[in-house]
Amino acid sequence: MYEYLKGKITQIAPGIIVLETKDGVGYRIYPANPYHFEVNQEAQIFVEQIVRENELSLYGFATxxxxxxxxxxxxxxxxxxxxxxxxxxxxxxxxxxxxxxxxxxxxxxxxxxxxxxxxxxxxxxxxxxMDDFSTLVEGASATFAEAKEGKQAANRSNLEDALAALEALGYAARDLAKVKKALAMETGSTSDLVSKGLTLLVQG
Missing domain, CATH: 1.10.150.20 (5' to 3' exonuclease, C-terminal subdomain)
Incomplete structure (x- = not known):
């Protein structure tokens, strides 16, 4: 019956929200996550009406x-x-x-x-x-790949900076070569990698 409702969120409680439309009617809606919304927020909520023997309920969604x-x-x-x-x-x-x-x-x-x-x-x-959602999955996969690539680039940069810092502390290239592989397996900031490198170098 309803596709969506527009109005102001007037109440949020565990399991429910109340959306007041411009005609002054407050609709009790069961959302997936009520705390996705805020009180006094103007919102458009996509709804599904479920009618059963002793129940008429509106279920609401952000998208x-x-x-x-x-x-x-x-x-x-x-x-x-x-x-x-x-x-x-x-x-x-x-x-x-x-x-x-x-x-x-x-x-x-x-x-x-x-x-x-x-x-x-x-x-x-x-x-x-689930063909209707194929573009959704493709987009998420692309975003994940981009994020993964960005994280790997950051890790490489942190590793290079950490090795440079260790070299500046006076460690020889041959010693740094010994710990580089182990540090490459680590994640963290440049400072974290320097600390780990120092530990490995001291252990020899």
């Missing part, structure tokens, strides 16, 4: 992607709205999609209420049906 994933999870036997929210609250959308497509059952069992049998059911019901 349309989260809403789409929520509906995908509801198609899994044994997954209800609360379980789907718990999964979305604890996973990045791209990680969740990758876990499903790669049959990573152990990853899925980390969420509340998801045992091994349910995790296997998620994979069985949704694997191969």
């Amino acid at each position: 349309v992607t989260e809403k789409q994933l929520f509906n995908k999870l509801l198609n899994v036997s044994g997954i209800g709205p609360k379980s789907a929210l718990a999964i979305l609250a604890g996973a990045r959308p791209a990680d969740l999609v990758q876990a499903i497509e790669n049959s990573q059952v152990d990853y899925l069992t980390q969420f509340p209420g998801v045992g091994k049998k349910t995790a296997q059911q998620i994979v069985l019901d949704l694997s191969g049906k």
